[in-house]
Amino acid sequence: MLVGPKYLKARHTLQLSSMRRFVPRHFPRGEEFSCRDGEYCFIRVFFAKKAFMSSVLELLLEGEALSTKQMARILNMTHEEVERELEELKKKKVLLGWRPVLHPEANDGLNVRAVIEVKITPEREGGFNRLAERISGFEEVESCYLMSGGYDLLAFVRGSNLHDVAAFVSERLATMGGVLSTSTHFLLRSYKEQGFMLAERNADPVKPKVTP
Amino acid sequence: MSELSQRFVARHVADLPRSGIRDFFELVSSMDEVISLSIGEPDFVTPWNIREASIYALERGRTSYTSNRGMPRLCRAISEYVEDEFGIGYHPESEVLVTVGVSEALDIALRALINPGDKVLYHEPCYVSYHPSVVLAHGEAVPVGTSSGDAFALDPEKLEAAWTPGCKILVLNFPTNPTGGVLDHGKLERIARLAVEKDLVVITDEIYSELTFQGEHVTIASLPGMRERTIFLHGFSKAFAMTGFRIGYACGPPPLIESMMRVHQYSMLCAPILSQEAGIEALLHGKDSLGRMKEQYRRRRDFIVPRLNELGLSCHMPHGTFYCFPSVAETGLSEKEFAVELLNEERVAVVPGTAFGVHGEGFVRCCFATSYEQLIEATDRIERFLEKRKDLSK
Incomplete structure (x- = not known):
């Protein structure tokens, strides 16, 4: 999950390339850093919290009920890739399963x-x-x-x-x-x-x- | 024009064109089952902690006027936020003014600075109020076109070419509503140099800055020589989904802020106190929800823009905002015809680009701040619409 942004400050004299070492491995997009005018360079870094957080899982966590086909379209993946990623998440026990969230007064016999x-x-x-x-x-x-x-x-x-x-x-x-x-x-x-x-x-x- | 309006309405007001958005709004409102890609606001409700702060203030009976400038706590929070996020420090007591949205801030900045006949440069397509606000302040509007070839960035050379003696103000809005255009550092520096050279005051509306997806947003106010000639406008509407709170702010050198204050104190008096209370909460504790919303917009953008291109509506990838601005030229329809026919036939609402100035000709604005399901459905409907037209023309 992306939990930034955070700024790293460093003296302008540092080269951007040498600042890359501040950027964690999970840093998702290379274009997210840039040099600001003046005394400091700012790097905007999104720290990756957990390595298993996939784009499929992020989309699921947004909470909109989507079919795997819809997810594939949104994420520009094939349907199979989405299915595979979901399987992977289940195998790793990140995703335990699917259950509907019922209104507590909905009569499901266990009230x-x-x-x-x-x-x-x-x-x-x-x-x-x-x-x-x-x-x-x-x-x-x-x-x-x-x-x-x-x-x-x-x-x-x-x-x-x-x-x-x-x-x-x-x-x-x-x-x-x-x-x-x-x-x-x-x-x-x-x-x-x-x-x-x-x-x-x-x-x-x-x-x-x-x-x- | 009716006899009454001829007798009583000021000429410069009577001459203002009707907003293209308003016409379209009336058309869309008359229909049901419309998927709207034509809203200019987030589809999220204001985060609960921000709403709750406002409710708490109401419960405590905080219903009075505040200082004209804005509550000192809010001004301090703004000053800190702007320093953290934009790297430029403004003194909370003399360089910050809380306004009723960025719209008011822009209006009073123009009214405070323009002598009748002064020229105001701005880029177009742009937010609907720029031209009217200049006219209402008795200035002369000088639009500079931006194009899809430049990803709707302002070309410094075009800006220089548009400059004529009498130009006093440059209004910038990057990332831009309606195009999603941003300025890269090189262009920003050249524009800043030009502003210094031509002695322009820059009013920079950076309401979408938090929604910059690529590269880091840099404000022109932070460039050398710019702080003393820049009024930095920002607000809460877009980043914190607070459009209805109507709250924004202006930061700038004391004499300019003081001049705006003079107009503000006799017109608005102060921004609503409940909105100011909400604003404090947003700045102090709203950043988490901001990050979440931004990621969600990015994913929506990454879906809709390739999809529109796939359908033959060529669209540059917007680097900021929640708008994309596809060209409808390929369809053989004008932007207005496209919008009206798409609405009539498939019940999808997009805004004709000319609502944002003549340079929006041939484009429509699509807002992607809506649910995935709606985006998928809307683009499928656009596909059907385009296919039907292709079949007809065969």
């Missing part, structure tokens, strides 16, 4: 959600990992994180009704060896879901279609 704070006993070998992975294995658990602070794990859980979720906590989670305590909070209302504002007021009928 009750809770976050559960879990305290567990770390183990001599493996620390929290073995137990965290066991807890994550349940299909009721959507996400699970190791946390700093007053408890150890935070699990996001879904069920079709209150009873389901309560049963999961009391019968399966709390009874696991190593689980010291649980504290369950039910979600009442969602305002933003994975980047989507739910009360979107952006629809903009006043925006004119032609402006100077």
Whole structure:
């Protein structure tokens, strides 16, 4: 991902060629640097944050729902190249998969959600990992994180009704060896879901279609 | 002209031509299902932190006038931003003036500097307000044409040839709306030398500077001998997607800024305080979203320009802004016919180049600050439009 721009300053007497050494390997475009008049040379550098950030991934992260064919057209690549890059991203586990983002009130049969704070006993070998992975294995658990602070794990859980979720906590989670305590909070209302504002007021009928 | 306007309306106002954009706007507004490539603003909503700063100010009851010059905090932030981004320092108390958009800044700069009959050089195609603003300030407009052959950069030789005694001001806008043209360092230096030699005041509107995709943007104000004769205009609209906030600023030597202040204090008084509060937030914390938006525009440009060329609408690669300016000469249509027929037949709106001056003849402006899906669909529709015309002419 490009996370610049940043300026490097150097005395004018330095040759541009010798300034290239300041430019990281991932520096994407050769024409991005130039010499300014006066005392300093300025080089505008975009630091590459992660080597795996491909143009396909950047486009995906913009958030517009596009087919791979559309992506190929935008990026001036072949359809196969886009597919291959997506496969590569999956293989490297950068891209884990595709899921639709549903409105929380959309009736998909799993309408009750809770976050559960879990305290567990770390183990001599493996620390929290073995137990965290066991807890994550349940299909009721959507996400699970190791946390700093007053408890150890935070699990996001879904069920079709209150009873389901309560049963999961009391019968399966709390009874696991190593689980010291649980504290369950039910979600009442969602305002933003994975980047989507739910009360979107952006629809903009006043925006004119032609402006100077 | 009606009898009433003949009796009451000032001649120089009555003589102003109707904006080509306005005509086109009315046509487009009457239609549904139009894909518009004719907006002159980002398709992003202003980043939330900037909007939130304005809401907070409103909640706190900050609804008063501010100092004419602008809030001291904002002037300081502008001074620091301009120094960081453009490498030129302006004193926040005497060399910065906050205005209602760059449009106001340009207007008051011209009104402050022009004596009736003074000539103003500017390059064309250019933003729609340059010519009228000069006329309204009782100046004489001297447009200098730029061409696609030069990628719409201003040719210093043409500029020199256009100079005549009585020319006092040079207005520059690079990167340019509507062409996306930029000036390379060599040309910029020659223009600067010419300005010194001919003793011109330069008003440089650099509203699109953050959206420079190739090479680093250099302001003419930073070149030797230019600071004392340059009014640097900039604003928030394009870089921070804040068009509706109507806020911009001018930086320059104290006597020039003071002269603009005189006009500003009796006309606008001050820029709206809520917009100024938003402006502070934008300058202090807006750079991340700026970088993101710029990358997204670049990707859109890299899609649409080759695509238009592929369709036979020859188009230079704009090095800045979110506009491209393809030629429609190959189609055998004038730019107005092209725009109107494309709109009628395929519901795609582009702006005829002549809305930006006579030198825009044979070109249309396409804004690519819109979603990828719309860009793909719009270019497919243009393709269909061109194919139908080819079939007809067979």
